[in-house]
Amino acid sequence: MAKPVILTVDDDPDVLQAIARDLRKEYGDRFRIMRADSGATALDVLKQLKIRNETVATFVVDQRMPLMSGVEFLEQAIALFPNSKRVLLTAYADTDAAIRAINHAKLDYYLLKPWNPPEERLYPVLDDLIDDWLADYSPPFEGIRVVGNRWSPQSHQVKDFLARNQIPYQWMDVELEKEANQLLTYTKPDGVQSLPLVLFPDGSTLIQPTNLQIAEHIGLRTQAERPFYDLAIVGGGPAGLAAAVYGASEGLSTVMIEKEAPGGQAGSSSRIENYLGFPIGLSGVDLARRAVTQAKRFGVEILTPQTVTGVRIQDPYRVILLADGSEISCHALLIATGVSYRKLNIPGEEHLSGAGVYYGAAMTEAIACQGEEVFIIGGANSAGQAAIHFAKYAHSVTMLVRADSLAKSMSQYLIDQIKATQNITVRTQTKVVEVKGEQNLEAVVLINDQTGAIETLPAKSLFIFIGARPQTDWLDGIVERDENGFIIAGADLMLDKRRPKGWALERDPFLLETNVPGIFVAGDVRYGSVKRVASGVGEGSVCVQFIHRYLAKV
Missing domain, CATH: 3.40.30.10 (Glutaredoxin)
Structure with a gap:
């Protein structure tokens, strides 16, 4: 933690050196002693301290300086550091000005020059003032x-x-x-x-x-340390992190590439309560933090934020193309990019995205919703977890669900919690058809699918948890996908018991292997996957065993 500052200001170099020397001798172990040779220079110093979020404990300032007197400086310094103690150094002829400054500059004390010996005429005064300042001092945020x-x-x-x-x-x-x-x-x-x-x-x-x-x-790593790896993983969600941990722990040189942040969609979850081994639950952030620590412990290289734009086959290698123009080669490639929330495609949505309309939990906005009405679109677990979290801050939370009940897509434990939370309302068979606002969200327009009734309600925050859209366009022409973009793997590739087109190996694709040997898929981005954190972790870890089998034949 940075030491609080004692700033002394004097235009006389000899006096400035002397006062700084005496201050450093007595207070240098607890405070950072800084000096300036004019009021203007001192104000520049204060602005830089403010930008670095450092604090000033005491000003010791000469009164008689050209261009800007000590009192004039202190009057401006108050605006920057209003809680700092203020001491004026004066000659005998300036005492009247010092007394007047007690009101104008909120002066705490004035000292006559010279102050020798400091043990009798300087330190006792400053000791009292510093003790008073420390009594109310709270260290500033350092991040x-x-x-x-x-x-x-x-x-x-x-x-x-x-x-x-x-x-x-x-x-x-x-x-x-x-x-x-x-x-x-x-x-x-x-x-x-x-x-x-x-x-x-x-x-x-x-x-x-x-x-x-x-x-x-x-200092986040965005560039790979080496050009080649045994295993490259695209996506840092539960599946990717699990594969990284198992792959690296079993001796594979492993790099994981994540375009936003490790944890994926699960990492933004406020609470995961049905994950094995955590009876009181854990947040998505906690899960991601633990997994990242574990992966790094085994030597996994994590690149974030970094975007993969394409892949090419150059047997026996798979070459990954990155957004910055660089490339990474690997023997085996695992795609674990997960899915993103689908947009509503309604009037006003694009304009208000990030200004009241958010995709996913957006936990950073929770405190800002204090005392407000919050709307959540979606009826699956992620929406339920978010509703319970936002209910701790918001005046009310309204869940808008297209189905006729939550039971079709939400775990029972969440349904029970929602029913027990008084400020959560669930409106079924309801959808949003428009969002309104100039600079930020101001209202949502709802329609009841059963009655056709339309109503407009005031709103400041709308959080969207609908659909699952894989972002796999960068794989177009390389791996087989269904009409929605989900990657097809394993037995799903075998049509009429025939291997996929272009498959040259004398074996069937492994369980999580795509139509390109050596390219695997795990987690939510896989066609037919179970959209649960535990299943993603399971697929990521199991996939490593098939990767070993593939590498043994390369």
């Missing part, structure tokens, strides 16, 4: 700070990326916090259009950054 607007899609993207990658950050809303606007001024972006602003502990900043820029800044 990343994000300054933005709640209704900014770019701000939501940054928060979601940091949260899903388990990077602590502090959110500062420009509409609610004065300090957020101060930081904008100090870093000089071009107004609101330059949000979000991301501030790092070292004082560096990024304006409207991409996920890749943030990742590179905080």
